[in-house]
Amino acid sequence: MEEKMFCFQCEQTAGGTGCSQAGVCGKSPAVALAQDETVVALIRLARAALRQGPVSKETGRLLIEGLFLTVTNVNFDEADIRRYNALYQEAGDALGAGAADDLSPQTLFHGDRDIVSLRSTLLFGLKGMAAYADHARVLGYEDPAIYQGCAAFLAALVEDHTVADWLGLLMDFGHLNLKTMGLLDQANTESYGRPTPTTVSTHIAPGPFIVVTGHDLLDLKMLLDQTEGTGVAVYTHGEMLPAHGYPELAKYDQLKGHFGTAWNNQQAEFDNIPGALLYTTNCLMPPRPSYKDALFTTGLVAWPDLPHIAADAEGHKDFSAVIAKAKALGGYDQGQEKTGANGGHTMTTGFARDAVLAHAGTVVEAVKAGDLRHIFLVGGCDGAKPGRSYYTDFVKATPADSLVLTLACGKFRFNDLDLGTLGGLPRLMDMGQCNDAYSAIQVAVALAEAFDCGVNDLPLTLVLSWYEQKAVCILLTLLALGIKNIYVGPSLPAFFSDTVLQTLVETFDLHPTGQAEEDLAAILGA
Incomplete structure (x- = not known):
């Protein structure tokens, strides 16, 4: 059978070798191609930026955003990805990227197996780091060294290196990622306080509610500000559980507890949910009809034909549509004694x-x-x-x-x-x-x-x-x-x-x- 795509960036990849007909994650061959073309556009942009001197903040933001866009379970909307891709192409053109920088996805994943392996390890690491850098950026924390390093590693992906040189690049990248995680740690703790140990209930109270999943604490903070006094409760899901440990988030009375378990159980846990769902970062699985109408995306997350909450020029997001959906759905009539994976009724974090x-x-x-x-x-x-x-x-x-x-x-x-x-x-x-x-x-x-x-x-x-x-x-x-x-x-x-x-x-x-x-x-x- 003719190969329609190739992707092996996540653990669930088909047959343990690579997805070739469709992504196990749910992405189509067209989306996979659009994501690969986005990576190529970012490499082209990075090479052009490096020739100009220090990488600007504007270019660095584009590189981080574009890499995050291609992380598994973030964006499944081909049209949306191609819209971002056009921005990166235009930015590269503006910096003088020429014909010599014409690349293709085949450049990345074809050739000597060991070199492809090392190149892919660096690329996928860059994608992960980009997510952390973007979370810090939205809170106003940026580091020119991260942007410069990101551009340099992107450019290195299509340069010739010995195996020893590749291993050295991977170790250098590991230190850059440590700097990035440190910046995000600073951003979170200075914005929301230092986490303290907290016990979180898995039970769901009667009445309207919103479940927030993903990783972005700023989205949760804006939602909590907007749900005050509305009678709508807010529950975390998946990687948002640690939000309960931050004093500046835990202080909101309507932040009630945690809904469900990990992201990979969402299709079962959200089945016929009488509450609204807000996806802030990666963790999106193909939504089932039983809850698709309750689902909203924001940030870089997208699924075709789902409502998306965009930020305005100042970074503010209006979640009134999510709140209205929660009120319309009404929540559970009676409290739900939900549990964790082993039957426990609480989880601790912080x-x-x-x-x-x-x-x-x-x-x-x-x-x-x-x-x-x-x-x-x-x-x-x-x-x-x-x-x-x-x-x-x-x-x-x-x-x-x-x-x-x-x-x-x-x-x-x-x-x-x-x-x-x-x-x-x-x-x-x-x-x-x-x-x-x-x-x-x-x-x-x-x-x-x-x-x-x-x-x-x-x-x-x-x-x-x-x-x-x-x-x-x-x-x-x-x-x-x-x-x-x-x-x-x-x-x-x-x-x-x-x-x-x-x-x-x-x-x-x-x-x-x-x-x-x-x-x-x-x-x-x-």
């Missing part, structure tokens, strides 16, 4: 680095006294592919003398479990969204300083799940920092060639996940 490091002395003394044997960071992106029960099984099997830190939407596999406490601390602590890997890194560095050792000498193991491109940029950051002995699953990226995978395994002691109890025994030396 254990960012300040909350954890406030107890650093307790952790250090517990390790020295032999009361705390190991710390696990179990987190990452969730997905629908079989094998993800591994993470639930792993966490359930962790011994009572261990702590489990978690972040990103992979935590919904187990974050409603009660693992008890250790030294006054809950054994399971949610550090936040995927970008809050920055907090986890800071905790690891601080503990290493307290023990006067390297991070790799700590009784700490990272067990990560991946789905899309933000997981790629986080992994590259961890590797760039020299962190070893990481377990990654539930399957390895299709874009890793055998040679690239072997190099990563040998250099960084990277482990594909196996059986949960066997991996746990190997980590603990049992």
Whole structure:
């Protein structure tokens, strides 16, 4: 059968090799081609900008926006993507991009398998980083070094490099992503306060409500401002759960709790929902007829023929249509006792680095006294592919003398479990969204300083799940920092060639996940 498209940027890719007839995510071949052409336009723009000197803020914003646009589960509207693409083409033309910069998607994904693998790893990492940079940008936080680095890495995608040079580029990129996550951490904490541990209910009250999913805290803040006094409740979904830990968001009485679990369960959890749905970033799955009429998109998220809430020139968004839809649907007549994946009725969040490091002395003394044997960071992106029960099984099997830190939407596999406490601390602590890997890194560095050792000498193991491109940029950051002995699953990226995978395994002691109890025994030396 003739190939109509090629995409292997996410974990669910068809056959573990690549989607060729249609995207498992739901995107059509036409959308896939439009996204690839957008990447080519961005490379062309980046090369032209670099020839002019330092990359301007305006160009940097376009590069970040365009990359974010092509992340998995963001934009499924071909016409909308091509509208953005035209802007990037025009910007490149204005900077003098000429015929020598004519490229094609085939440039990216054809050629020597190892080079394609390395190029794809860098490209997908850039896409993930762009999401974080864009979240910071909308809050008014930008860094010229991020824009300059983004342009340089985009240009490098179509330059000739040795394998060693490619690996060096990946490590350099990992450090740039750390800077980007740090900027977003600053943006979020200075805008909304430092997260504090918070218990969040999964129950849904009677009456009209809106469910907000995605990652963008500014969209949630604007919605909360506009729902005050309306009688409409607001619930988070998926990666928006950590919003409850930020004081400037938690203060709103109408922010009631959390609806459902991770993004990959939305088609079942939103079935016939009597509330409005607002998608702020990636996480959109093909909407089912039973809730499609309740769905609104904003930011870069789009699906053909769905209502979209755009920002005005000052960045303000009018969510009155979403509020009106919630009122019209009316909500549930009676309260709903919904639960997490394991039947729990609450989830906790807000254990960012300040909350954890406030107890650093307790952790250090517990390790020295032999009361705390190991710390696990179990987190990452969730997905629908079989094998993800591994993470639930792993966490359930962790011994009572261990702590489990978690972040990103992979935590919904187990974050409603009660693992008890250790030294006054809950054994399971949610550090936040995927970008809050920055907090986890800071905790690891601080503990290493307290023990006067390297991070790799700590009784700490990272067990990560991946789905899309933000997981790629986080992994590259961890590797760039020299962190070893990481377990990654539930399957390895299709874009890793055998040679690239072997190099990563040998250099960084990277482990594909196996059986949960066997991996746990190997980590603990049992």
